[in-house]
Amino acid sequence: xxxxxxxxxxxxxxxxxxxxxxxxxxxxxxxxxxxxxxxxxxxxxxxxxxxxxxxxxxxxxxxxxxxxxxxxxxxxxxxxxxxxxxxxxxxxxxxxxxxxxxxxxxxxxxxxxxxxxxxxxxxxxxxxxxxxxxxxxxxxxxxxxxxxxxxxxxxxxxxxxxxxxxxxxxxxxxxxxxxxxxxxxxxxxxxxxxxxxxxxxxxxxxxxxxxxxxxxxxxxxxxxxxxxxxxxxxxxxxxxxxxxxxxxxxxxxxxxxxxxxxxxxxxxxxxxxxxxxxxxxxxxxxxxxxxxxxxxx
Numbered sequence: 001x002x003x004x005x006x007x008x009x010x011x012x013x014x015x016x017x018x019x020x021x022x023x024x025x026x027x028x029x030x031x032x033x034x035x036x037x038x039x040x041x042x043x044x045x046x047x048x049x050x051x052x053x054x055x056x057x058x059x060x061x062x063x064x065x066x067x068x069x070x071x072x073x074x075x076x077x078x079x080x081x082x083x084x085x086x087x088x089x090x091x092x093x094x095x096x097x098x099x100x101x102x103x104x105x106x107x108x109x110x111x112x113x114x115x116x117x118x119x120x121x122x123x124x125x126x127x128x129x130x131x132x133x134x135x136x137x138x139x140x141x142x143x144x145x146x147x148x149x150x151x152x153x154x155x156x157x158x159x160x161x162x163x164x165x166x167x168x169x170x171x172x173x174x175x176x177x178x179x180x181x182x183x184x185x186x187x188x189x190x191x192x193x194x195x196x197x198x199x200x201x202x203x204x205x206x207x208x209x210x211x212x213x214x215x216x217x218x219x220x221x222x223x224x225x226x227x228x229x230x231x232x233x234x235x236x237x238x239x240x241x242x243x244x245x246x247x248x249x250x251x252x253x254x255x256x257x258x259x260x261x262x263x264x265x266x267x268x269x270x271x272x273x274x275x276x277x278x279x280x281x282x283x284x285x286x287x288x289x290x291x292x293x294x295x296x297x
Contacts, residue, residue, distance in 0.1 A: 016092070042211045044111060048127035052217050053207040055131045063291075068200065071291045072135045079287065081105050081117050082136055085280045086155045089164035089273050090223045094233050096197075097276045098220030099137075101210050104130075106155055110216055131201065134219035137280070138199040139290040144283035148191065150183045151278040158182035161274050168270065177271030189241055189268055190275035196240040197272070198222045221276075226269070237265045 015029065044052075051058060061070025084105040090098040099105075107113045114126040153161070158178055165171055177185050200222050202210070207217035227236035235255050238244045244255060257265065 041214055042216065044127075044211070045123045048111070048123055049211055051124070051127040051131065052211065054204045055128075055201065059128060059131050061135065068135065068138060069292050070135075071289050072132070072139060073289050074136055074139065074285070075287050077117050077119075078132065078136045079140075079285060081114075081133060082140060082280055084155060085137070085277075087273060087277045087280070088156075088160070090220055091167045093224040094226065094269070095168075096221035096223040096226040097273045098223075099218035101215035101218060104133075104216055104218040130216075130218070134199065134201045137219045138292060140280065140283065140285055141194050141197060141199065141276070142292060142294055143290050144279070144285035146186065146191070146279055146283035148187050150179060151186055151282060152181075152183050153274065153277060154281045156277055161277075164273060165270055171270065175267050175270055177267075177274050184271075184274040184278045186275055186278060190271060191279075192240050193227065193237065193268060193272060194276060194279055196227050196236070197276075198226060198228065221272075226272075233269065234262065234265050237268065 042049075056067040060067050061072055064070025084107075086100045086103055086106045087097045088100045090096050102108060104110065105113060110130065111123065111126050114129050115121050118126065118129050120126065158176075161176055161178065162171070165176065173179065177190070179185055198221060199219055201207075201219060202217045210217050225233065225236070227233055227240055230236045230239075232255075234257055235244070238255065238257065238261075243261070
């Protein structure tokens with residue numbers, strides 16, 4: 001009975017991951033079926049598996065009020081690895097950018113890559129370093145700087161951006177924030193949203209599911225509430241962009257964006273994949289100690 005329940009949980013998890021990646025119902029069923037017979041589960045030491053599955057107690061930062069808060073010493077090694085970040089799209093809920101579970105920093109041999117970057121073969125330390133990159137990514141988005149402009153993608157191709165967002169239908173280059181040459185048009189609006197985007201470490205359930213499916217858990221924006229705690233992301237986006245209307249003198253505040261504003265916000269949200277990718281590749285950030293918020297170092 002237990003084995004049957006375990007089988008069903010694993011199957012359902014694989015199905016949901018495929019749907020999150022933009023696959024249709026039939027494709028997700030096939031992907032889940034294929035997953036059940038895969039033999040290439042991620043081969044990492046048990047201690048690393050457990051650390052990645054639930055790092056909250058062991059790796060919480062000093063001075064933080066929750067997992068992800070607190071101060072971190074960011075080094076040249078961290079920043080060099082961040083430059084190699086490869087993003088894709090989590091299609092769950094409203095969707096959001098995420099580090100590619102197959103190759104978060106461009107290589108599928110993650111532990112070997114971490115060993116080269118941080119100069120150690122200690123598996124426990126390498127496991128911790130990967131979780132540290134969650135803290136690094138969140139702080140880079142808040143503290144690093146990059147001017148608006150046109151930027152070429154380096155670690156992914158324009159075709160990868162289109163493929164990652166295929167679950168939303170045939171999106172135009174304008175929808176994706178790409179110009180005719182495949183470069184990203186980075187605007188002040190994108191930069192404001194990058195400052196406000198919420199980065200998280202996946203849940204224990206998600207982490208174990210990815211590891212068992214041959215992928216890596218890694219930092220990602222929250223696909224349910226990418227920009228804050230309001231029920232609708234349009235409210236959070238408008239708040240960040242300074243476009244919420246004044247609250248009424250009496251009665252509840254109800255935000256109903258116009259059709260034009262709703263379309264603009266939706267496009268901006270899709271465009272965050274390319275915007276975050278070029279930001280991580282090219283934004284300037286010096287080594288140092290950083291808190292999560294610029295006004296609380």
